[in-house]
Amino acid sequence: MDRWDQENFVPPFELRDQEEQAEAWYNNPVRQENRRLAEENLRLKKMLRENGISWDRRLTLDLTDPTGSRGTWTDAAKKSRRSSRSERSDRRLPSLPVEIMLLILEYSLTSNHPIIDPLSRLNPNVLTPDERKISKDQIAITFLATCKVYHAEGTRFLWKNNSFVFTDHLSLQNFCTVGLEHRKNMKHITMRIIARYYDDDLERDHRAPYPTFNPRQHYLRLRIIPRIQDDTLARRGFRSYTWHQVVDFLDVLRPPFDPHHDKTKPRPRLFPELESLRIDLVNFPSDYLTPPGGPGMHSLAAHDLALSLKELQITGIPDCHWGSDMSSQLARLVRDDGLLLKSDSTYVLSNRLRKQSDVSWEPRAIRAWKVLADEYLKSQKRKKSSSLSIGAHHGHHTHTGSVKIPAVPEEEGAPERKWQVRRTLWKRVPLTRDSGERKWVEFDRTTGSPIPAEEYGDPETDIYDPDELVCHHCQMIHSPYDEDY
Structure with missing residues (x-):
């Protein structure tokens, strides 16, 4: 079959594999660290037992003592530890x-x-x-x-x-x-x-x-x-x-x-x-x-x-x-x-x-058109002629709430607008997908799309009708040019 056969195609069933989930659970970094510490603890216990050393670093075990009593550090051991510390303190590295x-x-x-x-x-x-x-x-x-x-x-x-x-x-x-x-x-x-x-x-x-x-x-x-x-x-x-x-x-x-977070705050x-x-x-x-x-x-x-x-x-x-x-x-x-x-x-x-x-x-x-919608609503309220509201598109529920999240502020250094009537917005856009450099692009607020170069200087494109924001089907304000955003 040289080409993809859509007629005989069976779509995959969307489901995360259970074996992959079990492996991910086993390889969790916290569990890995716990396993590593447990294995290291066992190795240290074995070394201490083999050398007759107690868990308390200040004491040692006398393996020849049948009673198993713990002895103390000898004077020679104390002296050697003090001398080693003094030698280390004398060997100073160059400081920066x-x-x-x-x-x-x-x-x-x-x-x-x-x-x-x-x-x-x-x-x-x-x-x-x-x-x-x-x-x-x-x-x-x-x-x-x-x-x-x-x-x-x-x-x-x-x-x-x-x-x-x-x-x-x-x-x-x-x-x-x-x-x-x-x-x-x-x-x-x-x-x-x-x-x-x-x-x-x-x-x-x-x-x-x-x-x-x-x-x-x-x-x-x-x-x-x-x-x-x-x-x-x-x-x-x-x-x-x-x-x-x-x-x-x-x-x-x-x-x-976070167990230490203040529970009175989000x-x-x-x-x-x-x-x-x-x-x-x-x-x-x-x-x-x-x-x-x-x-x-x-x-x-x-x-x-x-x-x-x-x-x-x-x-x-x-x-x-x-x-x-x-x-x-x-x-x-x-x-x-x-x-x-x-x-x-x-x-x-x-x-x-x-x-x-x-x-x-x-x-x-x-949603650059929302600024225009807010301005239009304020003008209509002054005229006291309608009860319009900003809504979602057809078939979607509205997202209303008491929290008002501000719009993204305009970027500094944007070029001057050359339009007298048309409402636009300047944004810095990357030159290409993997480029770190950006260029200024002017967007039409009504459609949200970049303005083509051939429309600059044409007086017929310098228009803006705020009544177009009002949908003639639902009498609500939303962008009539794009149903996806």
């Missing part, structure tokens, strides 16, 4: 100014590349070949074990000066162990969400339509995690862990539990000051997966984490009905007048993870 030591420490704990899955064991299958080489000697982490002062100062440099990529929601969950004083200073993180597929029949055709790195191919051979056929009533066949994985990632961003989120989030979806084919998220996605994006970001970057969103629904759900994470950037896939995973060529973004200003 504190400022120089801090500069060395900061340089050693700052990486030129993003740190992938901190506090967790790296999975080589989620790394590109270049990332595997970089991750070995990325920072001098052993500096933190030198002394308490270096540990305190180095930890601050580590979490402040580096950028982080999370490829598993459990590695993101492990970040809860980092102190709030460090987490609250993080403004941007990246989630690399790689779709996982499981099957107990490896003879099945596992190809999906996907814009791969090879332009001659119209499909991608998915990487399948083999499963053993179980003689139970558990669901067999083709499984996937895709949309639910996105929900699990977002769920970790909710406020973690608990802060995992990253209280997070402003920008990038989500790289890997191997999410178009028209291939079952419906995304369900009520869990809407509950997180539209309620628990709603209006919390200034900018959201999404790559690899499927170009299909389910991809559009997921995009509209995730857009609720962005505050009014925020920026949503969408692009083609950054990575593709077949036999290994590969990075695709750099492309441009598709920018959009989120």
Whole structure:
């Protein structure tokens, strides 16, 4: 079969594999540390017994004494300990100014590349070949074990000066162990969400339509995690862990539990000051997966984490009905007048993870029309002629509440507007998907789209009719040009 056969296609059932969950539970960092300490404790006990040393370091055991009584340190032992301490104090190392030591420490704990899955064991299958080489000697982490002062100062440099990529929601969950004083200073993180597929029949055709790195191919051979056929009533066949994985990632961003937190105040989120989030979806084919998220996605994006970001970057969103629904759900994470950037896939995973060529973004200003709606409502109230209100789109419930989250403030240094009537908004947009440089782009507040270059200087495009915000179907104010945002 040279091309993907859609007629004989059976979609994978969305369900996280139980064996993968059991392995993740076993490899939890806290449990790993407990096992390591227990094994080390047993080794130390054995060494003490073999050498006749008591648990109390001030006493020793006399192995020849049949009564098993404990003796005390001899005078010779005390004298040798005092002499060793004095010798160590005399061997002084050359001292450096504190400022120089801090500069060395900061340089050693700052990486030129993003740190992938901190506090967790790296999975080589989620790394590109270049990332595997970089991750070995990325920072001098052993500096933190030198002394308490270096540990305190180095930890601050580590979490402040580096950028982080999370490829598993459990590695993101492990970040809860980092102190709030460090987490609250993080403004941007990246989630690399790689779709996982499981099957107990490896003879099945596992190809999906996907814009791969090879332009001659119209499909991608998915990487399948083999499963053993179980003689139970558990669901067999083709499984996937895709949309639910996105929900699990977002769920970790909710406020973690802190026993020392003041119970009279709300608990802060995992990253209280997070402003920008990038989500790289890997191997999410178009028209291939079952419906995304369900009520869990809407509950997180539209309620628990709603209006919390200034900018959201999404790559690899499927170009299909389910991809559009997921995009509209995730857009609720962005505050009014925020920026949503969408692009083609950054990575593709077949036999290994590969990075695709750099492309441009598709920018959009989120709910920029609400400023116009507020102004229109105020003008109508002055006239006392209507009882209009701002509502959601057709088929969606409204999100009302007593908390008013302010819109994203305008960026400083924006160019001057050349329009007399048309209402616009300036935003700084990255040049390309992987570029750190940005350029100024002017957005139409009514549509939320960038203004094409050919419309500049045309007086016919310098128009704005506020009455267009009022829907003639429901008599409510919303953007009539876009049903997704």
